[in-house]
Amino acid sequence: MRRITAELVARRTDLRIGWDLRPGSLGPGPQYRMAGGRVEALDHRLDTIAAADAPAGRLLNASSDLATVVMAGDRDLTIRRDGVDVHLPARGADSATLLRDGSLLVTAPPDDLPVGRAVQKFGLDGCPRVLLISPAGTVVDEAPLPTADPEMVALAHPHDGSVLLDAGEGQDGSSVFRVRADGDRVSVERILDNVVTAAFSPSGSRLLLMPHPSFGASVRVVSWPDLTLLHELTTEVLGEDERFDVYGCFLSESRVVLSVFEAPPLVCTAELRPEGRIVLPPEYEAATPVTLFGYPEHTIGLDLILSNGTWASTVWRVP
Numbered sequence: 001m002r003r004i005t006a007e008l009v010a011r012r013t014d015l016r017i018g019w020d021l022r023p024g025s026l027g028p029g030p031q032y033r034m035a036g037g038r039v040e041a042l043d044h045r046l047d048t049i050a051a052a053d054a055p056a057g058r059l060l061n062a063s064s065d066l067a068t069v070v071m072a073g074d075r076d077l078t079i080r081r082d083g084v085d086v087h088l089p090a091r092g093a094d095s096a097t098l099l100r101d102g103s104l105l106v107t108a109p110p111d112d113l114p115v116g117r118a119v120q121k122f123g124l125d126g127c128p129r130v131l132l133i134s135p136a137g138t139v140v141d142e143a144p145l146p147t148a149d150p151e152m153v154a155l156a157h158p159h160d161g162s163v164l165l166d167a168g169e170g171q172d173g174s175s176v177f178r179v180r181a182d183g184d185r186v187s188v189e190r191i192l193d194n195v196v197t198a199a200f201s202p203s204g205s206r207l208l209l210m211p212h213p214s215f216g217a218s219v220r221v222v223s224w225p226d227l228t229l230l231h232e233l234t235t236e237v238l239g240e241d242e243r244f245d246v247y248g249c250f251l252s253e254s255r256v257v258l259s260v261f262e263a264p265p266l267v268c269t270a271e272l273r274p275e276g277r278i279v280l281p282p283e284y285e286a287a288t289p290v291t292l293f294g295y296p297e298h299t300i301g302l303d304l305i306l307s308n309g310t311w312a313s314t315v316w317r318v319p
Contacts, residue, residue, distance in 0.1 A: 002276030004267055006316035008284075009299060010045040017046075017301045017313045018291035023061040023096065025155045027199035027249055027294045032062045039069050044295045046315060055080055060096035060106075070096040070104065077106065079137050086137030095154040097163050099181055102135035105163055107145065107152045128152070130165065130179055132186040140184040147175045155197050159204045162225070166197045171214045178225075191227060195220070198248040199294050201270065206230065208256055210248045219244055219258055221272060233272040239263070249294025251318055257300055259292040265300070267318060278318060287312070 015021070021031045021042065031042050039054040039062055052066040057073035069080045070093075077090040090108040097105040107130050127144040134140050150167030157163070165177040176192035194215035198208040207227070209220040221231040235243055238260060247259035250270070257278070258266045264277045280287065286307035293301040295315060304312045 001274065003279045004276040004318060005279045005281070006300075006318050008281065008314060009317050010047070010315040012046045012313045013311065015046070015313055016291075016303050016311060017293055018303050022059050024153060026247055026292075027155065028296055029156075030062075030064050032059060032066075034059045039066060041066055044299065044315065046301075046313060055085055060093060061098055063098060068098065068102075070098075070106070077108070079104065079133070081135070081137070088131075088133070088137070088139065090131065094152045095165070097154045097156055099161065103181060104131075104133040105154070105179060105181065105186070106131045106133055107154070107165060109149070128167070130177075130186060130188060132181050132184070134184070141181075141186045143179075143186050143188040145175075145177055145188060146190070148172075150175070153197075155200070157204050157224070158200055158202065160225070164191075164197050168196075173215055174212055196246045198246075199250050200224065201250045202253050202297070206250075206270065208248050208250060210246050210258070211244055213246065217243060219248065219272060221256075221270065231270075231272040233258075233268065233274075237266070237274050245292075247292035249292065249300065251294075251300070252297050257292065257294075257318065259289065262288050265289065265292055265302075278316070280316070284314075 020033045033040050038051045040048045041050040043049050050066050054069050055071045055078040057071035060070040062069045067082050071078045072093040075091055076087040077093045079086045093106050093108040095107045109128050127146050129142050129144055131139050132141040147167040150169050153166045155164040163179045168174045173194040176197055178189045178191045180187050194212045196210040198210045207222050207224050211217050217235050219233045222229055242263055243261050245259035245261040250256050254270050256268050267275045287304040289302050291303040295301055299317050302314050
């Protein structure tokens with residue numbers, strides 16, 4: 001198979017893309033981290049471009065100008081807007097998505113939420129919930145997410161306002177929910193099971209699905225929003241004993257890159273026709289890729305374990 005040599009764009013050893021940056025989706029988008037009690041906005045060369053004081057807690061998300069910062073604290077959820085903090089009883093919140101009108105979609109486990117409209121309306125006590133929070137910091141609606149003890153990752157559609165919530169349940173699989181906010185109402189629909197929602201295409205017309213480690217082995221591309229299967233790729237294109245990992249992204253509207261567990265990533269057309277394996281320069285050839293993230297067109301982020309056992313977060317341009 002053809003070797004595609006990537007060009008190093010950036011490298012940092014004081015952070016890990018897959019662990020330290022938020023909001024944590026696999027596709028391109030703003031990225032933030034906490035450092036010394038301040039929230040930092042990073043560009044796609046991993047350089048800090050802005051910083052601001054932040055409330056105590058665990059960073060979930062922020063706005064590009066850092067005027068809005070969302071933190072999950074020990075006792076509550078804190079939303080800081082223009083220097084004013086609003087506290088809500090959702091201390092275990094695990095994802096926060098900023099919508100275009102300034103509202104927030106926040107997910108939180110049931111033990112950290114008071115009994116609210118979701119339980120009263122649906123009778124699904126004990127389920128995680130998604131909260132629609134107004135720009136003023138008021139919970140205006142909520143809905144249950146019927147899944148057990150998930151690790152939640154949010155993926156926002158680039159254009160239509162939909163947010164996908166990928167609720168991972170470890171070896172027990174996963175559930176994917178499509179969430180939409182319409183005014184002061186939020187709707188939830190379960191649309192997929194036991195896959196990893198990796199990325200939307202730049203146009204938003206296709207969705208890349210990576211295999212869940214416990215269910216299946218193939219990569220799929222489906223149309224959006226009807227989820228019609230367009231293309232599928234099995235492990236027959238990989239080497240002996242190789243398998244796809246959970247990471248993948250669109251390099252552009254016409255190309256994707258797929259992670260292979262502890263092996264060089266695979267570049268394919270958007271129709272999942274293999275083009276070649278990514279090759280890193282000689283000083284990185286012995287490195288092991290751990291995570292893969294989509295950056296702006298034709299670039300990817302890789303967390304690497306180097307040959308000496310140390311970590312490096314890197315950004316690469318794929319020709």
